[in-house]
Amino acid sequence: MAIDVEKVEGEIDYDKVIKEFGVEPIEALKPKLKKLEEISLLYRRGIIFAHRDLNKILDAIEKKENFAVLTGFNPSAPLHFGNKMFIDQAIAFQRLGGKVYIPLSDDETYVFGKSDSLEKATERAYTLIPKILALGLDANKTKVFVSSTCKYVYPLAVKLSRKTTLSTIKAIFGFNDSDNPGKFFYGVVQAAHILLPQIEELEGRVPTVVPIGIDQDPYIRLARDLAEKLNFEKPSSTNHFFMRGLRGGKMSGSKKESAIFLDDSLETIKEKIMNALTGGAPSMEEQRKFGGKPERCVVFEYFKFHLIEDDERLRKIYSECREGKRVCGDCKQECFEMLAKFLESYKERVEKAKDMVGKVLLE
Secondary structure, eight states: OEEETTEEESOOOHHHHHHHHTOEEGGGGGGGOHHHHHHOHHHHTTOEEEEESHHHHHHHHHHTOOOEEEOOBOTTSOOBHHHHHHHHHHHHHHHTTOEEEEEEOHHHHHHTTSOSOHHHHHHHHHHHHHHHHTTTOOGGGEEEEETTTOTTHHHHHHHHHTTSOHHHHHHHHOOOTTSOHHHHHHHHHHHHHHHGGGSTTTTOSOOEEEEEOGGGHHHHHHHHHHHGGGTOOOOEEEEEOOOBOBTBSBOOTTOGGGSOBTTOOHHHHHHHHHTOOOOOOSSHHHHHHHOOOGGGOHHHHHIIIIIOOOHHHHHHHHHHHHTTSSOHHHHHHHHHHHHHHHHHHHHHHHHHHGGGHHHHBOO
16 A cells, blocks of 8 residues: 555555544544535445544534635546545535635646646646536635636745745655655645635635545645644545546546546446446356445445435445346446436536636636
8 A cells, every 4th residue: 555645556444544644533523424414425425434623614514603615626637536526525515604615736737747838737727617616516605726826825835835844845745855846845835725715815714624535635734734833723624435446446537447537428438337347246147146246346336426315225236236136237337327317417517617617716
């Protein structure tokens, strides 16, 4: 297992991750998660496994006090269903009173070598805005900003840069002298993104929750270290299980065969799903006799993480697979039909969301 801000490799041991990263298991908060569980299958089904200081957000929800939600994207690749999980969380918090902020990190895309041009990365960032909004965010309670062009980012990053040291950045991120200096400074820029909702011109000092993959936790640690030095509230965070790639391993935007992208054609989606890794037996006869293993099935993961809201229906599919009453071809066809229906509606929403870009853009 290897996890850092640039890569995730190997089989993830989440119990070990909790200990190594110093995050808290979500189970201890179970009594306070009822409102989130009612509106988010990610919480209801235990897909969120850890957090930092989520209590502060849950208290703000209970007291109906202001809080912010921040989750960003690296515009190096099209959006995929792994990205959608961050927006799904943001939507749940938004429905419970949070104001959502979404940074698009064109600068990260460039300094980490995911684009040969900052200008191209910036242009791509702007094209993502309606695609993000179309996932269901309320434009009246959402602000999106492109990192290199937003007037608030650089001044805040400069202020934060005086409150840390190069040795701290090296220790948190594992960078060394052969890394370009943009990587070092980007840690401070990302801290600025995380703390930006709390500047006086926006929300002021309010609790802020940041849904992230555990690989991005170093940025949270840096932001928490810097927050109080400039009179900000320490940000909270949540961590969810990674979706697996369609053929195993971690889903990745850089591996086209590993994910369903929101701009994939139906033909491409069908091919990907029909070739996806499942927990089925080697033959239909064995499947009928011995049953399958849905916990190993990527197709079932799409049902569980995204496509099936009804818990009873999901349990039925699980049981039918285990009992051999359902074969992989049935699930793959059903998954494809659900994806096709979702994406047909999604693409219509993207066109409508283009009119909302000016309303949500924080320049």
